[in-house]
Amino acid sequence: KADCIVRSCTKMEDCLIENQTTFYSKAEHYWKEVPPTVDGMLGGYGSISSIDINGSKNFLHKFLGEGQGKTGTGCALDCGAGIGRITKRLLMPLFRTVDLVDVTQEFLDKARTYLGEEAKRVENYFCCGLQDFQPQPECYDVIWIQWVIGHLTDDHLVEFLRRCRSGLRPDGLIVVKDNVAYEGVVPDDVDSSMCRDLNVLHRLVARAGLNIICEEQQQNFPEEIYVRETGQ
Ligand SMILES: C[S@@+](CC[C@H](N)C(=O)[O-])C[C@H]1O[C@@H](n2cnc3c(N)ncnc32)[C@H](O)[C@@H]1O
Numbered sequence: 001k002a003d004c005i006v007r008s009c010t011k012m013e014d015c016l017i018e019n020q021t022t023f024y025s026k027a028e029h030y031w032k033e034v035p036p037t038v039d040g041m042l043g044g045y046g047s048i049s050s051i052d053i054n055g056s057k058n059f060l061h062k063f064l065g066e067g068q069g070k071t072g073t074g075c076a077l078d079c080g081a082g083i084g085r086i087t088k089r090l091l092m093p094l095f096r097t098v099d100l101v102d103v104t105q106e107f108l109d110k111a112r113t114y115l116g117e118e119a120k121r122v123e124n125y126f127c128c129g130l131q132d133f134q135p136q137p138e139c140y141d142v143i144w145i146q147w148v149i150g151h152l153t154d155d156h157l158v159e160f161l162r163r164c165r166s167g168l169r170p171d172g173l174i175v176v177k178d179n180v181a182y183e184g185v186v187p188d189d190v191d192s193s194m195c196r197d198l199n200v201l202h203r204l205v206a207r208a209g210l211n212i213i214c215e216e217q218q219q220n221f222p223e224e225i226y227v228r229e230t231g232q
Contacts, residue, residue, distance in 0.1 A: 049085060
């Protein structure tokens with residue numbers, strides 16, 4: 001079958017993903033069963049949401065503003081947005097308008113009520129897998145991609161980041177915030193994703209033709225979320 005990847009292990013993902021179609025459809029099924037709540041978005045760790053958002057705010061503030069080299073505050077794109085947890089508390093307060101993209105329609109439906117009055121500043125709710133999503137050219141000041149890249153294959157992630165690059169306005173930023181593995185690539189069969197280590201991620205970002213201008217580790221998450229993987 002055309003969608004069948006040979007287990008040759010020439011690339012990291014080939015060892016992990018036997019069938020690309022199944023990799024994506026399993027994830028879609030997984031997320032359809034997840035309640036449309038902050039707890040659901042964070043795998044039961046809803047309590048870390050404020051720490052996460054405050055860390056992101058401090059990070060983003062360094063780049064936004066007016067003047068030479070500063071990133072604008074016109075429009076942001078929330079990728080793998082879910083119910084709009086990040087849109088509501090991070091992006092809406094900072095940007096004039098926000099677009100959301102997610103593969104799970106139920107989450108986007110929930111976002112309309114979850115965002116309350118502010119939902120009127122959402123211009124688009126795109127129900128689409130990031131592997132297929134094409135941002136409008138030169139549309140966004142910030143493209144925020146959090147806790148979703150593990151759902152894309154290496155090649156799709158690279159291509160998606162390339163498309164994001166052309167979706168940026170001058171001085172625009174792509175922010176990727178995600179878990180990283182201690183070493184290598186660790187598959188998660190439950191939600192059909194994989195967690196990559198920083199070196200692997202750096203290589204993919206470089207393949208997309210992007211430069212990393214800043215990298216930080218989120219502080220103050222509770223100890224129990226740093227689980228050592230037992231995967232390969
Ligand atoms: C862990 S939740 C994170 C949600 C949000 N980024 C947050 O931090 O609150 C992962 C989200 O990614 C979405 N998702 C999974 N696979 C996706 C794909 N291929 N393309 C777009 N969204 C996807 C799920 O529907 C879910 O909303």
